[in-house]
Amino acid sequence: MLLCIDCGNTNTVFSIWDGTSFLGTWRASTEHQRTADQYFVWLSTLMEAKKLDVTIDEVVISTTVPRVVFNLRVLCDRYFNCRPLVVGKPECLLPVPPRVDPGTRPGPDRLANAAGAFDRHGGNVVVVDFGTATNFDVVAEDGAYVGGVISPGVNLSLEALHQGAAALPHVDISQPAKVIGTDTIGCIQSGVFWGYTGLIEGIIARITREYGRGMKVIGTGGLAPLFAQGDVRFDRIDDDLTMHGLTVIHAFNKENA
Numbered sequence: 619m620l621l622c623i624d625c626g627n628t629n630t631v632f633s634i635w636d637g638t639s640f641l642g643t644w645r646a647s648t649e650h651q652r653t654a655d656q657y658f659v660w661l662s663t664l665m666e667a668k669k670l671d672v673t674i675d676e677v678v679i680s681t682t683v684p685r686v687v688f689n690l691r692v693l694c695d696r697y698f699n700c701r702p703l704v705v706g707k708p709e710c711l712l713p714v715p716p717r718v719d720p721g722t723r724p725g726p727d728r729l730a731n732a733a734g735a736f737d738r739h740g741g742n743v744v745v746v747d748f749g750t751a752t753n754f755d756v757v758a759e760d761g762a763y764v765g766g767v768i769s770p771g772v773n774l775s776l777e778a779l780h781q782g783a784a785a786l787p788h789v790d791i792s793q794p795a796k797v798i799g800t801d802t803i804g805c806i807q808s809g810v811f812w813g814y815t816g817l818i819e820g821i822i823a824r825i826t827r828e829y830g831r832g833m834k835v836i837g838t839g840g841l842a843p844l845f846a847q848g849d850v851r852f853d854r855i856d857d858d859l860t861m862h863g864l865t866v867i868h869a870f871n872k873e874n875a
Contacts, residue, residue, distance in 0.1 A: 619672045621698070622864040623690060624727060625681035627750040632661055633861045634672060640858060642668050650685035654692035677702040678868040680726040680860065703871055705729055705864065713870045716763040724763055727860055728755050731838070733870075734863025736761030738856065739834055744825055745859065746818060746852070748839030750774060754821055756829065767821050772814055772841055779806065793847055815848045 620635040625648055633643040644664045646652075665672070677694045679702050681687055687704065694702045703710055705726035713733055716724050727747070732755060735743045741759035746752070751774070754767035770778075772791055780788040789803050791810055799805030826833050837845070837852040838859040846852050856862075 619674050620676045620678065620865065620868060621674045622861050622868075623677065623679045623681075623702075624730070624860050624864065625679065625683050625686050625690070626727065627682055630686070631861065633858070634665075634670065634674065635861075635865050636672075640861065641672065642670055643858070643861070648683055648686065650683060650689075652686075652689060654689045654696055657689065657693045658697045674698045675700055676868070678705065678864045679703070680705045680730045680864055682725050682727060703868055705867055710867065711871050711874055712867065714761040714763075717758070718763070718765055728753065728763055728766065730860045730863030730867060731755045732757045732761065732763035732863070733866040734856075734859045734861075735836055737866045738859070738862065739836055739854065742829075742831060743834045743836055744822055745836045745838060746822070746842065746850075747860070748772065748837070748841040748845075752814070752818070754825065756825060756833075767825070769817060769821075772810060775814075776806075776810060779810075791841065791844065793844065811845075811848065815845060815850055818845060818850050 622633045622635055624631045628648060629645050630648045631643060631645050634641045646660065675698060677698060677700055679690055691702060694700050712729060716729065718724060731745045731747060735745050735757050741757060741761055743757040745755040747755065750771045752769045752771050756764050756766050758764045776791060779786055786806065789806050792807055793811050794804055794807045797808050797812055799808045822835055834853045837855045838857065842855050846855055
């Protein structure tokens with residue numbers, strides 16, 4: 619059984635893949651101090667609660683936080699008796715190599731998104747990934763990651779606004795009933811929701827013009843469904859796109875070992 623781990627700056631996601639579907643998916647806050655033993659106790663408890671009696675013997679990891687890799691490697695060696703495949707490392711093969719500037723190392727999550735998007739949706743795709751950052755990943759006709767855009771994430775912007783302006787409260791993002799807010803919370807929600815709606819639409823339009831052909835737009839990440847309720851027109855919301863990409867990369871490496 620394959621364990622997929624996607625470690626971002628805010629959260630780390632664990633999913634168990636049986637070759638056909640994900641049997642369980644769990645999320646924890648990302649902490650580089652967390653030990654291999656703590657990971658195992660946490661994951662085992664959640665698997666037991668879901669009544670999953672499976673043997674994990676393969677692991678694939680994508681991480682944008684290098685300091686967590688050591689303890690995840692120890693977890694794999696100590697408890698699963700395997701060596702994990704780490705996306706972005708030289709030994710990890712990609713179905714189609716990225717085409718970016720020499721010396722550039724795209725984030726492993728970007729590579730996983732490209733692999734997952736091409737496998738499910740074909741080429742000429744823009745993936746809008748809502749995480750700590752809001753990322754736009756451009757996938758070429760042949761499935762190569764060819765670049766993108768990185769902008770501050772929605773929740774990161776809200777937190778920065780709260781910390782930088784003493785009089786402004788921290789608010790949760792939601793779609794406001796109207797653009798013109800009549801209280802402080804409404805004003806902030808309108809600014810963030812409609813501001814990011816404009817950012818997303820504007821960047822997608824500019825990517826499409828620069829790329830010179832029609833692009834499918836795929837939304838993923840926790841806030842994708844919220845922005846799909848507004849004016850952003852996604853061709854599809856794909857919640858587990860990054861994790862699916864990890865299964866694609868893992869399968870490609872097994873076939874080409």
